[in-house]
Amino acid sequence: MALLFKPIGLATGLVTRSVSTKIMDRVWQRVDGNPLPDEDVREETLGRIVAANVLQSVIFAATTAVVTRYSMHVYEHLTGSWPGKHLADIEGPVDAVANDPRA
Known part of the structure; x- marks a missing residue:
């Protein structure tokens, strides 16, 4: 499935x-009030370029998580099957924490 x-x-x-780009444009307008910096332009400051890229990465990662998670829920609702992993299927650190006597 x-x-x-x-x-x-x-x-x-x-x-x-598409959603991330729209969110980024709106957030950057509120943060800086100017268009997004272009790293190819000599006069742009490194601080603005780094800040814009960090913010863009955060927005894209969060948007990806939300959209992916929502689409997985919709898929499960329509098919009755979860397309991703289950906690019981994951091996490694989760098992180590569960078996730790100090926990």
Whole structure:
């Protein structure tokens, strides 16, 4: 069933990019009041370029998480199957913490 989710994942990637770009433009206008800095322009300061890129990364990561999670819930609602992993399927640090006598 997770294979059927792949095309949905690709579509949500396009939605995520579009939504992230719109959010970034609005947030940057409030933060700086100027258009996004272009790293190719000599007169742009490194601080503005770094700040814009950090903010853009945070917005994109958060938007990706929200859109992906929501699309997975919709997929589960429509098919009855969760397209991702379950906590019981994950091995490693989760098991180590569960078996730690100090916990």
